[in-house]
Amino acid sequence: MSSFVSEFMAQAExxxxxxPEFLQAVREVVESLGVVIERHPEYRSARILERIVExxxxxxxxxxxxxxxxxxxxxRGFRVEFNSAxxxxxxxxxxxxxxxxxxxxxxxxxQVFKNSLTTxxxxxxxxxxxxxxxxxxDTEVMHFCQSFMxxxxxxxxPNTDIPAGxxxxxxxxxxxxxxxxxxxxxxxAGILTGKALNWGGxxxxxxxxxxxxxxxxAEMLAANGDSLKGKTCIVSGSGNVAQxxxxxxxxxxxxxxxxxxxxGFIYDPSGIDAKKLAWxxxxxxxxxxxxxxxxxxxxxxxYTPIDASQGYNPVWDVxxxxxxPSATQNEINGKDAANLIKNGVNLVAEGxxxxxxxEAIDVYLEHKILYGPGKAANAGGVAVSGLEMSQNxxxxxxxxxxxxxxxxxxxxxxxxxxxDAAEKYGTPGNYVNGANIAGFIKVADSMMxxxxx
Numbered sequence: 001m002s003s004f005v006s007e008f009m010a011q012a013e014x015x016x017x018x019x020p021e022f023l024q025a026v027r028e029v030v031e032s033l034g035v036v037i038e039r040h041p042e043y044r045s046a047r048i049l050e051r052i053v054e055x056x057x058x059x060x061x062x063x064x065x066x067x068x069x070x071x072x073x074x075x076r077g078f079r080v081e082f083n084s085a086x087x088x089x090x091x092x093x094x095x096x097x098x099x100x101x102x103x104x105x106x107x108x109x110x111q112v113f114k115n116s117l118t119t120x121x122x123x124x125x126x127x128x129x130x131x132x133x134x135x136x137x138d139t140e141v142m143h144f145c146q147s148f149m150x151x152x153x154x155x156x157x158p159n160t161d162i163p164a165g166x167x168x169x170x171x172x173x174x175x176x177x178x179x180x181x182x183x184x185x186x187x188x189a190g191i192l193t194g195k196a197l198n199w200g201g202x203x204x205x206x207x208x209x210x211x212x213x214x215x216x217x218a219e220m221l222a223a224n225g226d227s228l229k230g231k232t233c234i235v236s237g238s239g240n241v242a243q244x245x246x247x248x249x250x251x252x253x254x255x256x257x258x259x260x261x262x263x264g265f266i267y268d269p270s271g272i273d274a275k276k277l278a279w280x281x282x283x284x285x286x287x288x289x290x291x292x293x294x295x296x297x298x299x300x301x302x303y304t305p306i307d308a309s310q311g312y313n314p315v316w317d318v319x320x321x322x323x324x325p326s327a328t329q330n331e332i333n334g335k336d337a338a339n340l341i342k343n344g345v346n347l348v349a350e351g352x353x354x355x356x357x358x359e360a361i362d363v364y365l366e367h368k369i370l371y372g373p374g375k376a377a378n379a380g381g382v383a384v385s386g387l388e389m390s391q392n393x394x395x396x397x398x399x400x401x402x403x404x405x406x407x408x409x410x411x412x413x414x415x416x417x418x419x420d421a422a423e424k425y426g427t428p429g430n431y432v433n434g435a436n437i438a439g440f441i442k443v444a445d446s447m448m449x450x451x452x453x
Contacts, residue, residue: 019102190392210244212380
């Protein structure tokens with residue numbers, strides 16, 4: 001099978017040479033599937049893998065908009081509709097200067113398997129733009145979002161493609177885009193998730209990715225006779241995922257001591273309790289400030305700037321039991337992973353998408369720590385997006401308790417599927433292989449059923 005993987009990756013690299021993040025995601029999945037392809041030769045003869053790495057559709061478009069000075073700006077928008085074998089395309093929109101086709105293909109590819117694991121009927125997609133909402137006025141963001149949706153609306157719909165938020169796309173951006181869609185189509189439809197409660201959103205949706213990641217971590221610990229109670233946890237990021245990861249860790253008896261942004265991180269040895277977390281939420285969600293202000297407000301905390309030239313991120317060099325990377329892709333490299341192990345971390349649950357490099361993952365697996373890869377651990381966000389779609393279709397709203405119970409049940413089912421698949425295919429305890437295999441088989445079987453399309 002190693003020769004099959006080598007040949008397959010050589011073809012993928014030739015076709016996608018300028019897309020390193022996408023190739024990284026493909027390699028991780030394909031390397032997990034050797035034994036599956038061996039046991040299911042029908043997948044190989046139907047060229048399922050060759051088909052699954054090609055998006056069904058890629059849409060690229062220009063986004064012109066006026067800023068507050070009346071100047072014209074032009075950005076590049078995308079939507080990658082990757083795979084619809086088990087349901088309509090589902091996946092977030094990212095607004096960030098780093099957005100390019102390769103990053104969105106990696107995210108869309110991951111989304112296919114993540115959505116498959118949720119047990120809900122959703123295909124995989126991703127989109128976004130190289131627009132940076134940071135530092136823009138509400139009016140500028142509105143002008144941009146209206147222009148972006150003026151093209152995207154042609155390609156989405158409640159039974160075709162239902163985008164959500166991602167980095168740079170929160171409630172404000174979802175609202176502006178939804179309003180423009182409604183204006184253009186003259187219909188009120190559940191075409192975006194992450195909406196406000198007043199007009200079709202779901203309770204627990206903002207919390208879902210962070211809560212789900214912690215629920216998955218709790219399941220990994222429970223399978224080993226342990227719990228989060230009394231655990232010291234380090235968290236990266238300070239956005240939506242990080243905020244609600246901290247909230248749920250606190251609720252389950254753990255203590256989070258770090259939070260970060262692109263400039264640096266704070267270490268608070270006494271823990272980020274509910275009062276401090278509320279302050280962080282106001283800083284990031286309302287005032288849109290920088291995390292270094294935390295150390296001015298809470299004098300027990302220390303702030304450390306991050307210097308990319310160091311080759312490692314000091315947020316991962318703090319004594320702890322558990323780590324929740326919740327910022328962005330490839331934020332933990334091999335040196336960072338070694339620092340985690342050195343400082344006593346024996347569980348990593350990924351709230352971000354692919355935050356660990358292949359070298360970091362090798363370190364986790366070599367030391368046999370509990371490692372929940374993003375496509376399993378952070379699937380709670382898209383799971384509750386799926387529940388929001390269900391509520392929109394039925395024109396009803398579930399209570400907070402109902403949604404949270406469903407989320408907890410979905411994360412438990414994802415853990416079981418990954419755990420069982422890893423065991424069935426000969427690598428017990430390896431959640432990387434388990435998540436990739438369980439997610440792949442459902443999509444592959446659906447593609448087999450639907451013919452060569």
